Amino acid sequence: MSFFNFHDPEVLRTWLLSLIIFLPALGAGVLCVLPIRSDQFFKRFSLAITVLVFLLTVWLAIPAGDSSAVGHFTLGEPGMQNVVDHEWIPSFNIRYFLGLDGISLPLVILTSFLSVLAMWASWSIDKSVRAYCALFLLLETGMLGVFMALDFFLFYVFWEVMLLPMYFLIGVWGGPRREYAAIKFFLFTLAGSVLILIAILVLYFTSNPHTFNMLTLAEIGQMPDSPFHQTLLWGKSVSWWAFVLLFIGFAVKLPAVPIHTWLPDAHVEAPTPVSMILAGVLLKMGGYGIIRICYPICPDAGYELAWVVCGLGTVSMVYGALAAMAQKDFKRLVAYSSVSHMGYVLLGIGAWSATAEFQYNTDYWTMGMSGAMFQMIAHGISSAGMFFLVGVVYERVHHRNLDQYGGLFARMPVFSGISMVIFFAALGLPGLCGFWGELFVILGAWSYSKVLAVVAASVVILTAGYILWTIQRVYLGPEYKGPHGDALTPMTRREKYIAAPLVALAILLGVYPKALFDYVTPTVQKTVVEMKDWSEQPKADSQSVGWVERSEPHHRKNPPKKMVGLAPLDPPYFSEQPSVDLQETEQP
């Protein structure tokens, strides 16, 4: 197949997706060799690249309708779209396998969108700008790759690619304790990713024929006589171990209490744009990994350990909110609020209510998981906004001590107005983006465990407590008495332009959440229905080996690229999948 035959939609799709992922990396390479020494040029060039990538991802998000343009998204289609599948390392069956669905597309757009804003917020960086821009672009490649990769190996590579630029971005351009924060971030994430790697390799080895294809692995994991059921160690199955290892790896990134301690340090020390990316995008990778990988591939362990997932989520919520309340440092407060907000994601994903007790009703779990997805996007907007706003005032007064603020409303009225919107969005005020995620998560959790739902709902009060208290301490009050009072100038035009899209999105998603749910829900529903189908299966003997004989070696090599018109309740991605035919699909 020629890679330059642009009439072939397959080729075009390959170029489009690859361009989105690798354009930033390419830009970074060009930056390194350009014989120009103007810092302003480096920033403009990088901004141009991020804008270009953003436009390309927007192209992906345009609903396809009747047009036959390559790359547009078909709304209501739950399966993978824009699938790109090429051979990479045949001896290990590793493929260059990319695709998008309702779960990954919003995160891809969030990434490219926040990258533009963060790059623009980087105007205040003036130390080794060339290296900064190059590392930033490299980071964007890693982030986009994680959300688009469907080959486990590829996923892992992008996951790690993100690590090095982040280390240097925090370690070189960060605050006073940057080196400590950078190595702590690196260490925690690497510990998590080593566990992920082991899980990937064990799954690869257990599948037969060996594969890194996430969709195939999910299909195998959901079979009634899946090879993942065989005992691995200490009486637990492959599936159980893989789930635990993967979950710990992703929970580090999320982060969930008690492995969240890297986050406050990293956020506080990182420069403002990097904090925006950290909170806005990197944390979402944890949630994405759990939705995309943990549950579909290891449903039985997810079922068994649902209480752990939900419990951790609730503990994170409460602990994060309480810790945020105790902070004296503005940025640390925002960082702990992230821990609290990401707890909702965990609770929404984990609340496995489609059980026999509820006649396998999937509605509530779909609600919870969609809420978790919505919460991720909403948190991406509000937390990036909050970090940006903290950065704006930090650049002026060079401190973040909450006790020394006050009276900003009088000095910076526009800034304060924007802050109110963003902070209230984080709080979950109806009409702003934070509301829907929290609401749906709590609704979803209700049918799983009333206690957890009540606790989760009351965390909203804690959140309101620390946010309102913060607003009172920072913006209200008669006048600013802290250091550098003269520097409190109104927002510059650039700062307003960066904040405006965040405010607009916070309001838009608040009043019209359907814009996002339309993309997310079909895929989430498909995932949930698959889980439900799995839990309805009669449980097979764990030592069964029948699977090996039944499967033909290469029947999954060429999955259908796009399957239009499937009803959401008819989930199989691969039409040959036998497990779906085996069970009765009686509806309650």
Next chain:
Amino acid sequence: MNFDQLLQNVVGDTIGPGGSLCAFRPELALCATIVAVLLAKIILPGWKSSAYYITLLGLLAACFFAFPWSWQQGGIPAAKSIFTGALIADSFTVVVRGMLLGFAVLFATFTQMTGVWDREDQAEFYVLMLGSLVGMCLMISANHILIVMLGVEMAGVPCYVLAGMKRNQPKSSEAALKYAVFGAGAAGVMLFGLSLLAGVLGSVQLPTMTARLIQIIHNGASADQTLVLALGGLMLMVGVAFKLSAVPFHFWAPDVFEGATAEVAAFISVASKAAALGLLVRLVAVFSMPSALTFPEGISLPPDRLAAVADLGVVRQYIVALLSLLAAVTCTFGNLAAYGQTNMKRLLAYSTIAHAGYMMMPVAAAAALVGSDAVGAREAIAALLIYLGIYLFMNLAAFAIVAFLRNATGSEEIADYAGLVRRSPGLTVCMAIVMFSLVGLPPLAGFWAKMTVFLALIDAKLWALLFIGALNTLLSLFYYLRVVKVMALSPEPLHREAPTIPLTSLVGSYCALLTVPVVALFFLLGGVLYWARAAAHTLFN
């Protein structure tokens, strides 16, 4: 058979068509090069760089002879023993020898560039290197106790001299003495172990010894025999562990690496280690499976091969336990000890120790697998060879950068690398790539090394070893990252000559040349994989 007939047979076997000498041409080329280098020093005293060019020519000739040209037509030939069973010529020999020779080419160029030797000493240096190389080639193709001993000594003794070749530096002499004393001790223990094995098994040829071993186990070994055999195996392992710098026989490594020049340290760290691993694989392969080769003495295997394989189960268990323990301890200790180092060469010495631990893991996996799944065992050996091939580039690049920086700044302390990124950004990027590759992060080749080893461990179900390997990846991050941190993040000291080494300079481009494969091999693993699998192809048959 009278003496004359015997002589006829030997001559025919040696120089006849397709005879033993044919497979031995690379080693002969090396020997010829040694003579040529020494002669050139006498005949052409005016030509100062003669030694380097002759060495390079000789090495390239050896590479030419070593390259398996015939594989393209005929596929990989089966293993055969040469020199009446003293050596074994198979794809493993071919590939590892090719690796050693390729390394030697890069290494000779590297030493010529750093100019560390006086022009007067150059000839001696290359002669010693080539001599050591011949010994290493013998080690990896050993099929006979004598050759094992000969190879280990031939590879080792020139290294002792190389370590002490900087005559006017006391540290260098100390390193040489320490190395020699330790080496002699280890060799003595190994020789004693070999004599115990030979005494019980009544032979000195390795496959024959295995055949006897099977007979003994089959008939029920007495307690005394078991004790002596176990002790012999343990003592044999002492010698190999010394060459591998495996804990607890690693004490020489940091001191030798610190005292010797960075160039010599690179040679010991890569070539010597590769040869030791080659020997380890040979020993494990021969004692864990009855060989399919015919033996000159006419000893045939027990008729039921499966029973013979099963009889060796206890030997395999012994090997797996021994190697797993050594690997786990070596790996963990190396990484922990590296944490406190301030001298770059000492740090790399402990890093070498840790990597030796990693590289023993797939050998243990192979030994665990070979009884039930020879394909899996071969795959594990292939993992080792992938590791070795990638490790060659990573470590040579690391030592090359250390040597070039020593030439520029006169220091090998990590603290003196502070702020290097501002003067030599290209070199710092190279170093960072190498260090992260040594940790095993994608998208760098070091990741494949780790990953294939982990795959082998999963296949062999050695979970404890897998856990230790994963934990060590984490431990190793600290000290590799510290080097990068000092170079990139720390402020530049006020009083230092600026070591400006742009990538466009000769030495800079050499570093870049070594770093490119560290990145490129991640994306293009196919070639490495082909050679690694080809090498393992003839093992465990």
